[in-house]
Amino acid sequence: MTKKTNIKFPLISNNLPLDLVNTEVVSYGKRHNLLKSKEDLLEWLRLMGKGTPFFNQLTLKKAQDELTTVMVEKILELRSTLRENFEKIADGEEPGEFFITFLEKKIELAPFTYKILDTKLARIPIGNIDDAIISLIAYDGLSLIYTKKINLIKRCANEECVLLFIDNTGRRKWCSMKICGNREKVSRHLKKT
Template sequence: MSEINKFPLISGYLSLDLVNTELVSRGQRQDLLLSEGDALDWIQVIKGENSFWDDQLILKIKERIGQVLESILEMRTILRIQFESIADGNPIPDEFIAFLEKKIKKSPFTYKLVDQKLIAIPVGEAEDILLSFIAYDFLALIEKNKLTSLKRCSNNDCVLLFIDESGRRKWCSMKICGNRKKVARFQHRKSDDE
C-alpha cells in the first residue's frame, strides 16, 4: 500500500485527519501510526497538504521522531474524545479550548511571506511545532463553525469522522464504507432473487 493510500485523508483538516489514522479494517481496529516510520510517512503525506512546511521542519521532525510520535499519539487520543463528543451533539468544553491554546503557546508563530500569502510558521521543538499546527487547525474549525457539520460514518463498524457541509453525506468515504454497503445491499438483493 502506498503511503498516500495508507492514510484516509477524507476531511481535509489536519486535526481530523490525525484522528482518522485509527480505523477499522476487517472488523479489527487498526492504528496506522505504529512506528516512527509510519509517523514519518503520515507527516510526508500531510506535508503535501500543507506545502508551506519547509525542509527544515521535516529535518527537525526526523531528529526528534520518537518524541514527535509520542506527542501526536497523545494528541490523537485527546482529539478523538473531543471530536466524538462533538459528533454526538455535546458542546466543546472551555477547558479543551484552553488546552489547545496552551499547545500553540508552546510553539508561537512567526510569519513568512510565501507566494504573496502570509503564512504562519511556528517555532520551537519539532513535536511542539506539529502539535501547534494541529491545535491551530482544530481552533480554526471552531472559528469557521465547521464542527456543527461533524459526523460519524453511518457504518457502525467504522470509527472515521468527517465534516458534512452538504447535510446529505452518510459515509466517511464512498471508497471506504459507502461502496461496501452498496455491494452488501446488491449481494443481499441478488441472494433474495435466487
Template sequence: MKEESKFPLITGNIALDLVNTELVRRGQRHDLLHSEGELLEWLKLMREQGCFYELLLDEAEEQIHFIFPDLINFRALLRANFEAIADGKAISDLILSLLEDRIEQAPFIYKLHNNKLLSLPIGSIGRKIISIIALDVLKLIEANKLQKLKKCSNPDCVLLFIDETGRRKWCSMKICGNRNKAARFQQKKFENS
C-alpha cells in the same frame, strides 16, 4: 498514475486526518501510526497536501523519536473530543483552553520563503507540529465546521468527517459507501432468488 495512500485523507484538515489514522479493518482497530517511520510518512503526506511546510520536515525527521509519543497522545485527546462533538456534545471550554495552550507553547511568527509569506510556529519541533494541528482545530471551530462533525454510518467504521450538506452518511463512498451499496445489492439478489 499517483499511488494511493494508506492513510484515509477524507477531510482536508490536518487535525481530522491525524485522528483518522486509526481505523477498523476486518472488525479490528488498526493504528496506522504505530511507528516513528509511519509518522514521518504521514507528515510527508501532510506536506504534499499543503498542511505542513517543507521547512519543518527536515527538523521533524531529525527529532521524530521525541515527537512520536506526544503526537500520539495528542491524537487520543482529539479523538475523544471529536467523538463527543460528533455525538452531539458541545465543544468544551477545557479543550478550547488546551488548544490555545498548545499554540502558546509554540506561537506563530511570519517568514518570507520563496516569495510566500508563511506562518510558522517557534519552539521545539514537537510543539510546532502540535501547534499547527491545534490551530487547525480552532479554525474549524471558528468556521462553525466542527459542529458539523459526524461519524461514518458504518457501525464498524471509526472515521470522522465534516458533513457540509447535512446529508452525508459515509466517511467516503470509496471506503464505506460502496461497501454498503454492494451489501444491499447482494441482499436484494439473495431475496430475489
C-alpha cells in the same frame, strides 16, 4: 475539495486534526493504529505537507533528524484527546471549555510567525519541532471551533467505522464512497440478488 483516499492513510477530511484522528482505523472488526513508528509519522507529515506550507522539505528534514519515539507518543496522546472531543461533538455536544483551553495551551508551546512559502502565506510555529507540529494541528482544531465548522463533524454511517469527516453539504453519510459507501452498495446489491 476532498482529498483522495490514500492507500495507507484515509485522508478524507482536508483538515489536519481530523486527518490525524483518522490515523486510527477499524479493519476486520479490530482497531489499528497507523502511526506505529517514527517512519509512519514522517510519512503522514509528508502527505499533510501537500496542503500545509510549513511542512515543506526543510521542516520535514528537521523532523526526520530530530523526531523521536517521544514525539510519536505526544502525537498519539494529542490524537486521543482530539478523538474523544470530536466524537462527543459528532454526537451533538458543544466543544467544552477544557477542549478549547487544551488546544490553546498546545499553541502557546510554539506560537506563530508568518512567512511566504511556496507562494502561500504560512503560519510558522516558533519552537522545537515536536511543539511546532502539535501547535499547527491544535491551531486547525481551534479554527474549527472558531468558524463553527466543528458542528459539521460527523461519524461515518458504517457503525464499525471510526473515521470522522466534515459534512459541508448536510447529506454526506459515509467517510468515503471508496471505503464504506462502496461496501454498503455491494452489501445492498448482494441482499437483492
